[in-house]
Amino acid sequence: MRLREVASVVRSKLAGPFILTIDVFVHSRETYFKIKSKKLINEELISRLYRVPREKIRIIYCDHVNGIKIAMPMPKPPGEPGCRDIYGAQQHIPLLNVAIE
Amino acid sequence: MLRIYAPAGHLGHGVPREALEAALKLDPDLVALQGTSTDYGPYYLGANTTPQPLSAIERDLNVLLPRLKKAEVPFIVSCAGPGTDHTLNLTLRIMKRVAERHSLKLDAYVLSGEISKEYLVERIHAGARIRRAADTEYLSEFLTVEDVRNAVRIVAQMGPEPIMTGLKMGVDMVCTGRALDTALFAAYPLLKGYDKGLVMHMSKILECGAMSAEPPTSGDGMFAILEKDHFLVFPTNPKRKATVISIAAHSFYEREDPTREWGPDGYLDLSQARYEQYDERTVMVTGSRWVPVNIYTVKVEGVAHKGYRAVMICGARDPVFLENLDSILNGVKKRVRQYFSDVPPQDYEIHFHVYGRDAVLGPIEPEPNVLHEAGILVEVVAMKRQLAMDICSYIRSTLFHYDHPALRGAAGNLAFPFSPMVLDAGEVYVFNVYHLLPLEDPCEPFRSSLIRIGG
Numbered sequence: 262m263r264l265r266e267v268a269s270v271v272r273s274k275l276a277g278p279f280i281l282t283i284d285v286f287v288h289s290r291e292t293y294f295k296i297k298s299k300k301l302i303n304e305e306l307i308s309r310l311y312r313v314p315r316e317k318i319r320i321i322y323c324d325h326v327n328g329i330k331i332a333m334p335m336p337k338p339p340g341e342p343g344c345r346d347i348y349g350a351q352q353h354i355p356l357l358n359v360a361i362e
Numbered sequence: 363m364l365r366i367y368a369p370a371g372h373l374g375h376g377v378p379r380e381a382l383e384a385a386l387k388l389d390p391d392l393v394a395l396q397g398t399s400t401d402y403g404p405y406y407l408g409a410n411t412t413p414q415p416l417s418a419i420e421r422d423l424n425v426l427l428p429r430l431k432k433a434e435v436p437f438i439v440s441c442a443g444p445g446t447d448h449t450l451n452l453t454l455r456i457m458k459r460v461a462e463r464h465s466l467k468l469d470a471y472v473l474s475g476e477i478s479k480e481y482l483v484e485r486i487h488a489g490a491r492i493r494r495a496a497d498t499e500y501l502s503e504f505l506t507v508e509d510v511r512n513a514v515r516i517v518a519q520m521g522p523e524p525i526m527t528g529l530k531m532g533v534d535m536v537c538t539g540r541a542l543d544t545a546l547f548a549a550y551p552l553l554k555g556y557d558k559g560l561v562m563h564m565s566k567i568l569e570c571g572a573m574s575a576e577p578p579t580s581g582d583g584m585f586a587i588l589e590k591d592h593f594l595v596f597p598t599n600p601k602r603k604a605t606v607i608s609i610a611a612h613s614f615y616e617r618e619d620p621t622r623e624w625g626p627d628g629y630l631d632l633s634q635a636r637y638e639q640y641d642e643r644t645v646m647v648t649g650s651r652w653v654p655v656n657i658y659t660v661k662v663e664g665v666a667h668k669g670y671r672a673v674m675i676c677g678a679r680d681p682v683f684l685e686n687l688d689s690i691l692n693g694v695k696k697r698v699r700q701y702f703s704d705v706p707p708q709d710y711e712i713h714f715h716v717y718g719r720d721a722v723l724g725p726i727e728p729e730p731n732v733l734h735e736a737g738i739l740v741e742v743v744a745m746k747r748q749l750a751m752d753i754c755s756y757i758r759s760t761l762f763h764y765d766h767p768a769l770r771g772a773a774g775n776l777a778f779p780f781s782p783m784v785l786d787a788g789e790v791y792v793f794n795v796y797h798l799l800p801l802e803d804p805c806e807p808f809r810s811s812l813i814r815i816g817g
Contacts, residue, residue, distance in 0.1 A: 270611070276618040278400060278793045279496035284614045286607075311726055317497075323620055325637070326610045332618045336724070338500055339403035340665070340792040342743035343713040347403045351722045358728070 264302075265357040267292045273353035278338045281349045283331040283356060292361065293327035301361055302329055310355040364551050364588040365390045366564070367598070369426060371571030371580025373397030373442055373453075374414030377422045381583040384598040386433050388585060393430055394438040394546040395422075396569050397453070398445035398475070398539070400793075401616075404665040408514045408791030412443030412452070420456045427457065428464040431534060438525060438536045438546045444663075445475040445517050445540025454537060454815065461816025468535055468815040471528030475517045475539025477662060477799075477807050482510045485799070492797045495661050505662075505797045513664030513795050521626040521660060523804035525549035531812065540663070543569035544625065551588055562630045563650035564593045566623060567612055574612035575602040596644040603643035610637045626804065628654035658804055664795030669710075670747040671787040672754035674740040676761075676776040682768050683775050684732050687716065690775075694760050701756055710744035710753055738776070743790050754784045 264271065270286040285302065287293035296302060308315045313333045321330040339347035346352060367390040369377045374397065385393075402413040412419070419442055430437045441453035454472065461468055482505070486492065492505035502509055510516070517540035526549045528536040538546070547565035552558065564586045567574050572582035575597040582602065587594040596604045613620040613632050623630040631651040640646040678684055691714050698712065717737035720727035740757050744750035763772045801807070 274616050275401070276616050277496055278404070278796060279498040279500065280618050282614075282616070282618055284611075286611060310728075319618070321619060321621065323614075326607060326614075328611060328614055328620065330614055330618075330620050334498055338498070338793060340405060340668070340790065341500075342668070342671070342711045342741065342790065345715065345722055345724050348401065354723060355726055355728050 262361045263357065264359045264361055267361050271353045271356060273349050273351065275335060275339070275349040276332065279335050281333055281335045281352055283353050285329040285331070285356070287327040287329070290327060296329070296361060297322045302331070302359070306359065307331055307333065364392070364554060364556065366547060366551070366568060366586050366588065367393045367583060368547070368568040368571050369393060369395055369583045370422065371396070371569070371573050372399070372414075373422055373439060374412070374418040375571075376418075376581040377425045378582055378599065379425055381597070381599040382425065382429060385583055385585055386429065386435070388598075390435055390585070392438065392550045393426070393435050394568070395426075396440050396543040396546060397442040398440040398541060399443075400663055402443075404791040404793045405789070407444035407446065407517065407663065408665040408667060408789060410444070410446055410448045410515065412449050414443065416452060416456060419453060420460065423456055423460050424463070427460050427468065428466060431466050431468060436529070436534060436536075436550075438538075438549065440475075440538045440541040440543070440546055445538070446515055447474055447476045447539060450474065450537065450539040454813075457537070457815050465816070467817030469533045470535040470537050470813050470815050471531060471533045472811050472813055473520060473524050473528065473536065473538040473541075474809040475520060475541060477516045477518045479510050479513070479516060481807055482516065482662070482799075483507050486510070490800060492662070492799050495796050495798050500792070501794070501796055505795060509794055510664070512666040514667055514791065516662055516664035516795055518660045518662045518799060518807060520808050521545050521658075521804050522549040522552050524808045524810065526553045527805060528810070529553055533812070542625070556588055557590065558652035559630060559650040560588065560593050560647070562623070562625060562652060563632065563635065563647060564588055564595065566630065567595055567609060570612070570615065572597045572599065572602055573615065574604065574609050576605050576608040577602060578608070592646055592648045594640055594644050594646050600643075604645040606637040606639050606645055609645040609647065610635075626660055627658045628652055657800055659798040659800050660804075662795055662797050662799045663793065665791040666794040668790040668792050669743050669745050670750045671790050672742045672750035672784055673787045674754050674758055674784050676738050676778050676783070677735060678738055678776055679735045680769070680775060681734070682770065683766070684736060686766050686768055687732065687736070690761070690764050690766050693766070694757055694764065697760050698753060698756060702753060705749065710742060710749060712753070712757070713741040715739040715741060747786065751784060751786060758783055
């Protein structure tokens, strides 16, 4: 299974101009706790997918909503020449096909 | 018990009349609406303008002001867009027009959100340590006099305290410039002595209007009933509902940490918050905690002028051109450097955004394949407006007729959708101030006045 098949929501958005955040809400409680206990979404994976140093990534698991919050620096903040996504609204894509075994 | 209504998630996003009428039947003590943000990027603060058309702001105020005055419900609103003095005054002018149209007399307490540069420079000289609000190399760790001087203008997110001062005067409206969104909703309940954890959590949900409802939208209203030990929240449009998941998950929205929401003098701890389905469309919230810290800070926001942008949008369809796209684009950049050899290279930047390949994700694109066609957005940012236009125009002719050896003709490599082909995209601004300013008195830098609108 891929993340897009087990999640009800995968979305990204800026939190202020400099921090990109990604929200994942998992359909079933069982799958959520599997992802959490096996750390299937971890700093190593995000670092590789987003080319961001590990120590700049924060991941928070929220049990009461089967939710995972990922935060990292925005590569180019809104307004900077070459910025690709001023809301950061399409930056969740690399996560969609992550394998959930 | 306090009843508070958010008629929408943002001023200018539309205030549906029926949802407002349904809310007024519930006899709210207060209506509040956010109208300022940094979400839409630094341009609006730099250009001193609102991203929402003024006509959209007028349409919303035309629905709200007569109804709220008639129902005698006080209204708190932040105005508008970046929340500068100019955009606040534009909104007050609209309010005057609306008041005259409906023969209203409105007493308003007006709070400026713009911070004078002299004040900030004095504070820095006096030794204030104004730390950046995000860990990023785009900001100085501590605000410098140079940052302040480079900023075109600076606003600050006022907290609830200046608004409370206005509410104590019994006005019809409090109109602020840039403000902390939650402060608009929190000021009145805090004045009445309600639990700060519940107040701040309720405010955080209300500030986005019906974004926390199912289905979500910022163009509809949300109602809250606040008690001593809990609050209830529901949308007034019967086609939407609040669910445990929609309300709990809202704490994720546009936030770095869903369990902790920082305010000026502490943080909202949601780790112990409990959500129960109270009825089919209503959620009951308990257990939200406020954790105070013994310093008071407001976020100051400023933008620096970085130059001017010229853009060009075109389509490429020739398979040979697409196969050689990178070498062609690099070749064009090289020719620009040669042609503009008298211009220092640090005076301009060129970015090719190749839609259909990796324009959205750039280097992290997992599938960087070019399909049968690509859209190319050429972005040139330069110190001078004319230079940006000149470079973009040179790129246009060079790319259009680029003589790559594999191509079977250089009559025209690109399809342009319209003429003119090179567009002036205006000034470029970047956030250079996004720092936390410590204040002894939460009201200190925010100028206020009492005015009569209409009549």
